[in-house]
Amino acid sequence: MPLLPTDKMKSFILGTGSALPVRILTNAELETMVETSDEWISTRTGIKSRHISGAGEETSKLAGRAAAKALEMAGLTPLDLDLILVGTISSEMSMPSCACLVQKDLGAKNAFAYDLNAACCGFLYGLDMADSYLCRRPEMKIMLIGAETLSSRVDWQDRNTCVLFGDGAGACVVSGAAPGSGMLASKLHADGNLYKLLYMDSARGMNPALANARNQGAFIKMSGRDVFKYAVRTMAGSVKEVLAQTGIKKDEIKMIIPHQANRRIINSLLEHLAIPAEKAYVNMTKYGNTSAASIPIALDEANRKGLLEPGDILLLCAFGGGFTWGAAVIRW
Ligand SMILES: CC(C)(COP(=O)(O)OP(=O)(O)OC[C@H]1O[C@@H](n2cnc3c(N)ncnc32)[C@H](O)[C@@H]1OP(=O)(O)O)[C@@H](O)C(=O)NCCC(=O)NCCS
16 A cells, blocks of 8 residues: 555654844844835835844854754753754855754764755755655654854845845754654755846855955845745745645644745735735744744744644745745644
């Protein structure tokens, strides 16, 4: 008899954690940096402030802090970890990986470690990857982290992008569970043909063509309106796919945690799916778009606020540069 998706999927979240830089940059401060206004940013995006990292708050340091909290909640030690997986596009070093730096800082010497680049979809891609490992070895303890310091990758003179992003990290400890609980379905997509709508070139020196330029190539470039349209369409499509895959009805969903890019994107998505707005967990007001960190930060917040009960159905969905997009359904 063929296996149903719920027979194969086994990832269960044992603990969550998150970490944010101390410094908060408000829209009012941005008004003094570029030609913008709190009114424009708030109405177009829903963002009011974001956290910006400083010394000692590099991507791997934020990732490590989030991971330590997730471990504590799971009742595990760093030595229990078999794998550290970090979704990031803004690690402080190209090599070693952010995951290896976290492994060193935590002293997780039994874990292998690597990064994955799926932009804002990094956490969802990582969850799917963790799930694949756990299908083979359900006893594994996997530290899945989304961590970014995109403040180092935006042009602070470009009002089209610098108002949108923020820094932070979120983490989950994932391990095997009985079929029917944990991750019930996941569907991921990519379309590299669309990359020019949202991309970030290599840093100066890595791309010879940019060697003498004003570091222009290394900043995030974005065609905001196009990204907006694709984001709504693609996320809605993958949500429908995972719901169809599991047979779960919209009214069974306790909470939807979408990638926190823009309040209007989330509103359009929910309207398109006919899911009540109050089911969405939204925190981009405080943090802006933290890319791969946005879903795990939101998940940790919701978890620590006691909003999630065992058995609750959670829907996660994201889109990002690449293009990458996808959705997952979890039974908490
Ligand atoms: C970026 C975004 C907020 C812009 O909103 P929009 O309604 O599409 O606005 P537009 O891009 O059409 O720009 C409208 C005007 O506002 C201006 N503008 C852009 N950024 C501005 C800012 N920070 N402050 C004030 N004005 C701004 C533009 O220059 C433009 O002016 P013009 O009409 O004189 O040319 C919106 O397109 C968006 O959120 N897109 C998705 C971005 C995203 O989520 N990216 C990350 C994906 S993971």
